[in-house]
Amino acid sequence: MPGVLVEAKIAGVPAIVSNICYNAEIVEDGVSGIVLMENTAEELAKTIARLDADRVELYRLKCGAKQSAELYYIENYMDDILRKLKE
Numbered sequence: 001m002p003g004v005l006v007e008a009k010i011a012g013v014p015a016i017v018s019n020i021c022y023n024a025e026i027v028e029d030g031v032s033g034i035v036l037m038e039n040t041a042e043e044l045a046k047t048i049a050r051l052d053a054d055r056v057e058l059y060r061l062k063c064g065a066k067q068s069a070e071l072y073y074i075e076n077y078m079d080d081i082l083r084k085l086k087e
Contacts, residue, residue, distance in 0.1 A: 001026060008033075009069035014061035016047050032064040 005026045008015045014032060017023035018039035027033035034051075036043045051058045070076060 006069070006072045009065045009072065012062045012066035012069075014051075014058070014065045016044060016051075028064070028068065031061070032068040033061060 002021065002023070005015050005017070005023065009032060014034065015023075015027050016034045016036065017027050018036050020039065024035045027035055029035040034047050036047060051061070074081075
């Protein structure tokens with residue numbers, strides 16, 4: 001898993017990714033970021049321009065990214081980890 005995608009979520013930065021290396025399993029398209037339909041510079045540029053023009057959408061994606069970061073905080077899993085270590 002690319003750590004930078006988790007770090008972006010924690011920072012509240014929605015990622016724009018291709019689906020190379022299963023990025024769509026980490027970035028939920030339209031919720032916590034954008035998964036490009038085509039892996040091209042043109043598609044990336046269009047997506048950046050679209051989000052620059054639509055700040056409401058960008059803010060919604062930022063909130064989604066920040067919220068989805070909860071899945072990656074180790075503190076949320078400590079009880080389960082400690083329980084399994086004791087087994």
